[in-house]
Amino acid sequence: MTRVLVLADDLIWSTRLIDQVRAAGADGAPVRTLAALSQALPAADAVIVDLTARAYDGVVAVRRASEAGRRVLAVGQHDDTPLRKRALDAGADKVLAYRKLFEDGPDTIAGWLATPAARAR
Numbered sequence: 001m002t003r004v005l006v007l008a009d010d011l012i013w014s015t016r017l018i019d020q021v022r023a024a025g026a027d028g029a030p031v032r033t034l035a036a037l038s039q040a041l042p043a044a045d046a047v048i049v050d051l052t053a054r055a056y057d058g059v060v061a062v063r064r065a066s067e068a069g070r071r072v073l074a075v076g077q078h079d080d081t082p083l084r085k086r087a088l089d090a091g092a093d094k095v096l097a098y099r100k101l102f103e104d105g106p107d108t109i110a111g112w113l114a115t116p117a118a119r120a121r
Contacts, residue, residue, distance in 0.1 A: 002026040002113055005070075007037050007061050008050035013098075017048055017075075020105030026113060037061055041068045046113060051076035051083055051095070059086045066091025073112050075101055093117060 004021045006028055008014035014030045021028030029044070031037045034056045037047070047065040051058035051074050058074065065072045074087040078097035087095045094112060101108060 002045045003043060004028050004109075004113075005031050005037065005040050005044045005047045005065075006050075007031050007047060007053075007056070007058075009033075009053040009055035010050070013050060017050075017101065017105070020101065021048070021109055023106035024110040024113065026109070034061055034064065037064060041065060041070060044070055046071035046073070048072075048109075049074045049087075049092070051080075051087055059083070059090050062087050062092045063090040071113070071117055073109070 004026045006014055006017045006021060008017060009032050018028040018030055029040065031040050032055060047070050049058050049061045049072060062072050062074055072092045074092040074095040075098055076083055076095060078099060084095040
C-alpha cells in the first residue's frame with residue numbers, strides 16, 4: 001500500500017487530508033513539523049504539504065521531500081500565484097487549491113498517485 005505523509009499543522013485540515021488519502025486507497029500518516037517529516041520520509045512514498053502552515057516553511061518542506069525522491073502534492077490558497085510557483089520550483093508535482101481537495105480529494109489524490117511523476121528526481 002502506498003504510504004502518504006500529510007504535513008499540516010492544522011489538526012482539522014490534517015485529519016481531513018488523512019481521511020481523503022485513506023479513501024483514495026493509500027495509507028495516510030500525519031506529520032506536523034519539518035523534523036517529523038524528515039524522520040518519516042524514509043518510510044514514505046509520497047507527501048502532501050500544506051503550504052500555508054505557521055509551524056514550518058511549506059516550500060522548504062516540498063524541497064526536502066522532493067530531494068528525498070518522494071512525490072509531492074502541495075495545497076494552498078488558490079490566489080497565491082507566487083507561492084504556487086515557488087512550490088513547483090521546489091519540486092512539487094502539483095499545487096492545488098484547498099477547495100479542490102475539499103470537494104473531490106479522494107479522486108484527486110488517487111489520480112495523482114496513479115500518474116507517473118512529472119519531474120525526474
